Amino acid sequence: MKLYTSVGPNPRVVKMFMAEKGLDIERVEVDLRAGENRQEAYLKVNPGGQTPALVLDDGSLVSEITAICEYLEERQPNPPLVGSTPEERGATRMWVRRVDLKICEPLANGFRFAEGLPMFQSRMLCVPEAAPGLKAMAQDGLKWLDSQVSGPFIAGERFTLADILLFGFLDFGAMVGQPLDPANTKVAAWFERVKARPSAAASA
Incomplete structure (x- = not known):
């Protein structure tokens, strides 16, 4: 491969x-x-x-x-990052979808249509006037997620693809003018837990 x-x-x-x-x-x-x-x-x-x-x-x-x-x-099923059972895989996919739609996609397009506009405007359809709203949507999604976190990780006790997806985009957001609001205390604590994992440094 x-x-x-x-x-x-x-x-x-x-x-x-x-x-x-x-x-x-x-x-x-x-x-x-x-x-x-x-x-x-x-x-x-x-x-x-x-x-x-x-x-x-x-x-x-x-x-x-x-x-x-x-x-x-x-x-390579182990260690499982999507899940070992239909129930685990269903829960992971649910959270991946939620995180992607509510946070990652609006955050990324908020960047592409604003700070990233000089690079992206010749490569894709950009809507600069939508950037503030998209950034606000991402922040609203994070606020919602903060109310839903009930364990050490997004899907509860298991570290999954949902955690990796959200971490990658939030770490990027912090570098392009969309930092995590510290008022989202559960997500902020979660972010530090994920940041401490060796894979976070290995993938940077």
Whole structure:
């Protein structure tokens, strides 16, 4: 297998997932800032023009971070980061979906349409006037999540893909003008727990 990766929160999620699994997969760095991901050579690898992208041994492609992580989980079930039972997998997928829709997507687009506009405006449809609202949506999602956290991790007692996904985007948000509001005390404490994991440093 070969992982095409770059800077940014999306590749970081996969790299942190791999670190938790102890997986060593060949990596190819794509220069996102220079737009290499939108050039013909990379588009032959991933027509979506996004990173990360996992090319399997048979040459087929798995793209999108949750799909890549789910694939790796099936290839190497331990330690389980999605789940070992249908109930655990269902709970993890529920929280991944909630975190993605309520926090990660609005946070990322809030950046792309504002601070990241000079880099992204020639690559995708950008709506600069939506940026403040998107950032507010991400903060509202975090406030909601803070009211829902009932254990050491997002899904309760288990460390899962939901934790990795949220951590990758919140750590990125802190660098691009969308820091975590310390009033969200449960999420703030959770963030420090995840930040202390070796995989957080290994994927940075």
